Amino acid sequence: MKYVYHFGNGQAEGQGDMKDLLGGKGAGLAEMTRIGLPVPAGFTITTEACDHFYKHDKKYPESLKAEVAEHLSRLEKETGKKLGDPKDPLLVSVRSGSARSMPGMMETILNLGLNSKSVEALAKRTSNDRFAYDAYRRFVQMYSTVVIGLPKEELEDRLRNLKNYLKVKDDTQVSADGWRQLVNEYKAHFKQKTGHDFPEDPQEQLWGAIGAVFGSWMAEKAQTYRRVEKITGLLGTAVNVVQMVFGNRGENSGTGVCFTRDPSTGEKVFFGEFLINAQGEDVVAGIRTPMPLSDMAQRMPEVYHQLEEVRVKLENHYRDMQDMEFTVEDGKLYMLQTRTGKRSPGATFVMAVDFANEGLIDRNEAINRIKSEDVERLFYPVLDPSVKKSDLDARKLANGINAVPGAAVGKAVFTAEEAEDWAARGEKVILVRRETSPEDVGGMFVAQGILTATGGKTSHAAVVARGWGKCCVVGAESLDIDATTKRMRANGRVINKGDWLTLDGNEGAVYAGETRLVRPDPPKAFNALMEWADEIRKLRVRTNADTPHDARKARSFGAEGIGLCRTEHMFFKDFEQPEKSADRQLAIQEMILADTKEARLKALAKLLPFQRRDFIGIFEAMESLPVTIRLVDPPLHEFLPHERTKQEELAKKIGVEVEVVIRRVEQLHEANPMLGHRGCRLAITYPEILEMQVRAIIEAAIDCKRRGVKVLPEIMIPLVLDKKELQILDTATRKVAEEIIAASKVKLEYLVGTMIELPRAALLADEIAEVAEFFSFGTNDLTQTVMGLSRDDAGRFLPDYVDEKKAAIFHDDPFQTLDQAGVGMLMEWAIYKGRSTRPKLKIGICGEHGGDAESVKFCHRVGMDYVSASPFRVPIARLAAAQAVLEAKAPPKKSARPRKPKAAKAKGASS
């Protein structure tokens, strides 16, 4: 087993695609060396050595000592210097570097090799005492804290005391003698704390540093970072031992960071910052303001020109925007790191399209480079980045779960009614609830953002808000909300009704007060890329939309129809004429409270014109495209008020005793409403509800057709578990529809199909497909039933299941990304069986997963016809559908592979 890889002098044992083994930094250094860029020599100890370390009780592999010694001696030969040499010492940095960037998480030791003798040699050779002792004190400090673990504060106190004593403010004002004195103090402190002298032996220093880097991999903060960022599957960190170069050797030296293109806009300009006479840490410390790269062109034109060449070479080589670190030592350029640069969502699109247009990559690769988060983040308003973090921190009320990204600002209201009232008079509001229910949907609709104290990413609030792309923070458990007194307490503050609130849906944070928001405009490149995706993809992409407004929005995002139009929201909210919402609510509530079928029919007759008008609006918005309408689904209790005062109000309006309302609410209460009297079970019990809805759909469709609006209605029956059940409802549906069509003398085609959202329906899909003209997988409920997991409750324990540290049973929240192993297996079965009896069965998905990239790819692989996503996720689905086609052709690699290293090798050390 080879554990150490050399690079230097134009040659490298490693290469750029060996990130897993050498870490990102090590692979980058090797690759840059190979293609002839100026890189200080050094070697990389592999992540496999780190893995061995942890698997063998923190012991190094047996062969490692010898291998390191061999590579060190090769490094000494190449540099002509020796570690610890009292005349011309080799100094090295020892840096961590894993396959995935974990900024600030792991350790670095610079200037290793200095001791009481070699520091003198360094001073002499550089003719700079101050420089040498500054370097030495930095090394002693890093070694003491990083390797030995002494508290940083104890050392920094001494530096502060020294500066006080010297009466100076900045480190730069400390003289050589000052540093010398500090080194002595540090060493004394070291001896006092450890009982040993500070190590003079560079070998001891080196192995101490290697051990510290390995150790930092399992430090608490690094583990936490990986858990939060869902970084898994890595062996450990590599260790890079690299010859030191110094940017603080004078005015002809410096250090900088640059990007091959502008990471904010994607523009093809060289972008970066540079600091004269400085080391990397000085840039990070932010003591001095760096200059833009353009200024460097003035100050060091030759070096700048060389850097420009590197820029072009690296971007062509990696075929992607690079983020580079460099140091200029005495007029000589050294590249210290290159990696694919992070960029804004907009820049991601601009660069992908530009690269393709420039011929650097092909269009397929451009498509593959976009992640669904890039699309998602493109559209949400965000806190103005110029707002200071300290300002926000001072106003922070709580942390919750970032259910829907973006940001929102508005005045706090504590009931849906207030939200509607306030919004009606032009106020921006944030609706704050312990949890939301369908009753709140009107208030949710008009709010800028939604905040709840309970629930997870798939709670009612989250799902509804996501559908609208509306900023939503849920599960902010530390909020103490009192809906009666209309106030909440959090983090020592009281927020009353009408106080300003700011929600950051990206971070899941809640702030008091008003904050500036900006909504990014998608760049033109976005549309170009989406068109490329559309050319490739096979899956159709529809949308989940319940209102004409949503339908239009989704269509502007490229939706090719509606895959799920939920009809129950219409019972609460008149989205076109909000002032009429109360009429609808009353009618549905009357229907539920009715004792007899006659009374129910009377109430339903009131609802009919509302529903018909809604459907007309939706059909018009989706002209010529299919519209799948789901018959009413939730349990009836959701339509009745649960608060006493509202119950009294309702009783008064309808003219019954309040006890009647209360009793009905109690009657409708269910232990497990998710598995209760809902979906098509309502239509079995109350066929008249189905009849009214079908009438509204068909009459609306005929009305449209008469006016020349092309309609393709698809009536969807939810929660079916048996063929016979579907048969009964299919017959009832067609009876109503055919009567109306026959009377109208308009020719109208429509489909009747079902959701597959119960395991039994999936298992018996062959029988069900004998009746259903289409299937739509309701993967929210299917996930709940296949896994026996309540969406509303899983927040209590599901985190343990996804948490790498606790159980790591699932990689993702199965309500966000489809559980392909379990739920997916059943879906494949249902597709296979369904098409066995109806070969042309149209099959789609309308659960939340229809807007999740991985899940969309699964839908493509198993041969579905379409997916349906909430409006803002339609572009994500379009993109993922295209990527699925590309993946089928060539499965993706873990890390992007640079161009052939052989060609690079040929160039060798020539440049």
Next chain:
Amino acid sequence: MKYVYHFGNGQAEGQGDMKDLLGGKGAGLAEMTRIGLPVPAGFTITTEACDHFYKHDKKYPESLKAEVAEHLSRLEKETGKKLGDPKDPLLVSVRSGSARSMPGMMETILNLGLNSKSVEALAKRTSNDRFAYDAYRRFVQMYSTVVIGLPKEELEDRLRNLKNYLKVKDDTQVSADGWRQLVNEYKAHFKQKTGHDFPEDPQEQLWGAIGAVFGSWMAEKAQTYRRVEKITGLLGTAVNVVQMVFGNRGENSGTGVCFTRDPSTGEKVFFGEFLINAQGEDVVAGIRTPMPLSDMAQRMPEVYHQLEEVRVKLENHYRDMQDMEFTVEDGKLYMLQTRTGKRSPGATFVMAVDFANEGLIDRNEAINRIKSEDVERLFYPVLDPSVKKSDLDARKLANGINAVPGAAVGKAVFTAEEAEDWAARGEKVILVRRETSPEDVGGMFVAQGILTATGGKTSHAAVVARGWGKCCVVGAESLDIDATTKRMRANGRVINKGDWLTLDGNEGAVYAGETRLVRPDPPKAFNALMEWADEIRKLRVRTNADTPHDARKARSFGAEGIGLCRTEHMFFKDFEQPEKSADRQLAIQEMILADTKEARLKALAKLLPFQRRDFIGIFEAMESLPVTIRLVDPPLHEFLPHERTKQEELAKKIGVEVEVVIRRVEQLHEANPMLGHRGCRLAITYPEILEMQVRAIIEAAIDCKRRGVKVLPEIMIPLVLDKKELQILDTATRKVAEEIIAASKVKLEYLVGTMIELPRAALLADEIAEVAEFFSFGTNDLTQTVMGLSRDDAGRFLPDYVDEKKAAIFHDDPFQTLDQAGVGMLMEWAIYKGRSTRPKLKIGICGEHGGDAESVKFCHRVGMDYVSASPFRVPIARLAAAQAVLEAKAPPKKSARPRKPKAAKAKGASS
């Protein structure tokens, strides 16, 4: 298509196994004719004609008229009489008769063929005016009400007036003239109401009667009866047109009903009743008291002897106890009906065993003749049959759902606590609750019976009670229970705490007051038959038992181990030392309220000795047999009190603020607890609970083994959905177990397995079997998740799904009888996949279905190793397991087929 079948004169076109076509009565008449018994001649119009009638808008098949005419003329030839003949008229009865007995549901017309002329001929030929006009008035009345639909009361008023006028009390005192006068009044009434004369034409009479019989098939009451009795799949009713014979022709005539053996005891004695000079209706009307059959031997020795011969002949022929109707006309015996007789549960066993011992059937057939209801009904106490129905009706409070059969009497109590207090001082109590929860289990245990206002057959109350074989009526919705004031109102009465109540679990009825109960002793034949079943069956039968007491009871019923020992009941109830129950409750509640792991461990340490002692008791009761113990399963909120006063009490005991308890209860509240934080998810979150339980199990097993008690513990992990999840818990389990075993130096074997109760676990059974040593299908939860049906809520709408009239989507309640098409398909998959990775995987079932005969047969067919049933259902499972083996050899027929008709035919008309 042949629609009419003749019988008479020793020959018959039909035969006994043609019940579906000829109805039970018609098939019996044909068969009796064939084997030479004295049967009046006649013909049967098939059920297919009835089916045609309803499928063609109530029109007869075209060929029917001619066929009936042809058979009528054959009948006239054989009898030598002609319908409507003014000299010697043929009189016939027209009777309904479907394949399944529907007593009293359908129509009969007697004495058809009488008119103003033929009645005179009848009078002359019988020399009995009174007899003839009595027959005529009966016919006119029946025809008017049954065929024409005139209200019976209007006719009976006229009879009453006549008797008043004649100053007589009984019909028998009315003279010939009186009847003649009544006939005239009836006819006048007929004309007034219908505008037509009463039909003189016997053909018109006959077709009117046939139409009326067909019509009665779809009468409201007949439809209701079929729905209630779950009679489905029949074509309709047949119509039997049979020559009239008269038992009321004098002292040498009579009519009777007899059974080939005693239907109450099963004893081989001739059993029946006989009435001299009477017609069948007179027996039914109950005006005169019939004599026992033995008296008939004195009065009509010859006829009696002949009847004895018929008895032997029919029983040998049908190889089962027969229930016969006969008439003696002028010393001549006529058999009018034979059918397999209904019998008591005890008699069912006695006869099956006796028949087998007598060689009439073989043992396999004896086994096949027992239905699970026979076993079930054998063991439950019942209301003393001598209590008058009118007495009960006067005391009726409500009707509910008959969740667990049997009967119970006790004093009403309204909380579980009271139940325990009262029971402790020796009172018999009925626990009355709106619904029960695990908290109530102690009170449920001591109660004689359980009554709830909500829930269905699989509600908590029903399931727990069934496990104990304890009478239980649920869903008595009209009860208005007030647990605060400790009273309930129902049917105008108020029942206070301490008032006597009677529950009839067979009928689902609730009565005020005390009622005598009797508990039937199973006959010896029961044990004999069970032993025969045991010799045949392949499936092992275990029991679901949570206490040593239940375990011992189940063992006495033949249980071969425990398939499900639920550990959560032990947290509430010390079944051996009830006075110590509070200690356990407090410990588990402390555990749940604990803030830290340490505090949880402390509380768990208190529970450990309790659990260990429970397990020791159970292991001892099940010595040498396997015991499967399920780790804690329900959501934690079920262990905390939900009533304010109890919460205050608990807070006080533990020494925390009541708000702490309330907050924890709120925190633990779930929208869908069935799909929530329960089962092994608790062990993922709180591994210490699992550790305590495993410790208790293993320490108990070691304690037993040290004392020479052989134990076979099987630790079962519930609600698993993923291999990794199980792996984590399996590892944790074995770690605890191995440590204890190693320290004890006792050799102990144990298994670790899982329940398969979520679709995902079933789908991925191959992976899960890599870890699990056994599978036990938890079909309660599997049914809930596969079908998306909450057991607790399905009562609202599931009746519609099973109701023939509404939807008839399922044949049975899927929580009682396994849904083989859906849930069963998934189970087969899981068995197949599970054994693909672990070929010797032990597989059982521990849901409620383990005690349901049809489901047990399914378990046999799919190759399970065992089923587990509640103690009282163990014999049902043993029997069903044997029947499954027999069915595999020879699938059962719809109706029992009599011996070869050919042999019978040979005997022809000779006797």
